[in-house]
Amino acid sequence: MSEFCFSKLKRKTSVDRFSSFCAQMRPNPETPVALLRAGLLLSLFSSCACLDDSCFLGIVGRPVSLPCALPELVNSENVTIEWMRDSELVLRSVWKPDGSVETWSNNRVAVPADAPLTGNVSLNLPAVRPVEDQTSYSLFMVLGKNQSARLCTACLRTAASFSTPKLEKEEAVQGNEKVFLCHSTGGYPTPAVYWLINDSEEPPAGSVRTQMTSLPDNLYNITSHLTLNLSDDSVVSCIIDNQSMNQTVMSTYVVEVRPVTTRASSAMWMYSIGLCVVVGIMVIAAVAYQIHLDKISKRKKEEHKQQQRGRHQVRLEDELMNQEQRETDV
Secondary structure (H helix, E strand, O other): OOOOOOHOOOOOOOOHHHHHHHHHHHOOOOOHHHHHHHHHHOOOOHHEEEEOOEEEEEEEEOOEEEOOEHHHHHOOEEEEEEEEOOEEEEEEEOOOOOOOEEEOOOOEOOOOOOOOHOEEEOOOEEOOOOHHEEEEEEEEEEOOOEEOOOOEEEEEEEOOOOOOEEEEOOOOOOOOOOEEEEEEEEEOOOOOEEEOOOOOOOOOHHHHHEEEOOOOOEEEEEEEEEEOOOOOOOEEEEEEEEEHOEEEEEEEEEEEOOHHHHHHHHHHHHHHHHHHHHHHHHHHHHHHHHHHHHHHHHHHHHHHHHHHHHHHHHHHHHHHHHHHHHHHHH
């Protein structure tokens, strides 16, 4: 498919239609020259107008261009074009004989600045909104006060990506039932939600409950619940399919094998580690305390030996003094 609208036009001109148009535009004293010129220009491609609606995808929040190319308008004078959104005027551009262009637009929509030189009159939207989904835009050429001709038409289809779903397992409601919650946000339009068991099996009817929430910006959040009896060692998948964007996002959850036994083993393992840590701390503390006691005992022994040495020295000195005294007396 060609990127430009005009390349899709069917170039078939009826002689009768052309003659009729010329008869209507015959000069008369009340017909402005500019209007006649615009009418003759339009007659060259009036039957070639791009009237086939072509939808173009716009991503929400991003700019998009609705293509339309009209080479026949190049170097034309006194041309006025209007882009309409349904029945609302969003842009009006007047090409003057001196080469200047006067443009009025709504919400910052625009056409290329070099449109009078290239004939590319594509409508550029600065940011796509969800509310514009399936909106029709049309380009008109203004011929007179109450006359205009549609040259291009294009519809806008909008879409936004959904986030990768968050898949969680919730507490069972009763018995051996298992409950899974799948949540995805910020997408447009409404997607299709699928659940798969072990990558191939669809859940039984009535086991899935899906809710859609509309956000203030017209995007959607999707929440889906799956409730069913499921054996251990199973794989559960939640799939969000946004067909408008050809986008599929998925999350999986692996059901634990014998979760009770696994939890008990894990608890025993943690208890053993804790016990080993406590025993180790007690042993270290006991060894440290024993070392401390040994140091105290050794210090006391040294002090006792020093005291004994001091007493023995005193006795020796006393004996020497007594012996000298006796010798002196003799």
